[in-house]
Amino acid sequence: MELPLKTTRSLTWDQLVVKALHVIRCPEFTEYNPKTGLTLPTRFCQHNIAFFDLDKEYFWRFEHSVNVISIKVAESDVGYPIKIYGTVLARDQYDYRCVYLFNRSRDNPQLLKSKKDALTLTGPFRALAVTDSMFFEVHLKIKSDDDAVDQDFSKGQPMAVPIRSCLSTVVIVYSPVPLAVQASLQVKILNGAARASCFNGKLTAWTTGNRNKITLYDSRAAGTQTQLGDGGCVALTRRVVAVPLDEGLVLKACHKAQCSHELVLRHDAERDVEECNLKLGSYELQVKVVWTAVDRQRRRKM
Known part of the structure; x- marks a missing residue:
């Protein structure tokens, strides 16, 4: 992809390379969402990620924060019961590293019997640091009980909640905490x-x-x-x-x-x-x- 001339004219060669690497990485996790009809990134890319490890966890202190109260499946296109695994994570503005809220392997899915069931959250392991925004990433799958391929249940980097994607509508409930x-x-x-x-x-x-x-x-x-x-x-x-x-x-x-x-x-x-x-x-x-x-x-x- 060619970079616009007016944004590159004042950059050094090294800066151009880093910018180009960022542009190359973004399509790796840009997908079409049939539920919304939009093609959007499913992972964090609001800042340059040329050499950024999207899966690295990090600890840092904070000034303003939020409490994630719950994560629920408001709608399931495949009904219930369903076995859910995968990750829901947050990235705050202090370092943008992974802070897991839900993290289950395929061998350890959570059984949701009805829409009343919430995901059993195991995080965050530290308070989230927020100034004016925060980012979530959702990558949830349905475990198949037969030889069928596991289906994507909810996937993406939501710009708003509730999150409508794949086979579900997921609601993340959180509360702001000033001077925390x-x-x-x-x-x-x-x-x-x-x-x-x-x-x-x-x-x-x-x-x-x-x-x-x-x-x-x-x-x-x-x-x-x-x-x-x-x-x-x-x-x-x-x-x-x-x-x-x-x-x-x-x-x-x-x-x-x-x-x-x-x-x-x-x-x-x-x-x-x-x-x-x-x-x-x-x-x-x-x-x-x-x-x-x-x-x-x-x-x-x-």
């Missing part, structure tokens, strides 16, 4: 940890200014590891929540329908780690929160 701190959670079963081998219950979180609930652990959800780890640690499916500096983090623990407990935790500039215990039926839980403060100086450019 990162809360990293750990939950242990104390009394009874030696007796109990698993935790049957549900843990959800939200902020005092936004009641959109984030599921951290649900023993009934597909793929949840209910077995307790070392020292009675609960294997949280998600353990990171972004919290506005001036708000609190609400943690709700449930054990069976009749037993629940809510706890409000707040960031303290003088204390980065907070621990507290609570009774939940026959369980005694220890909740530990590690707060990571906003760091405005560590923004990373491509």
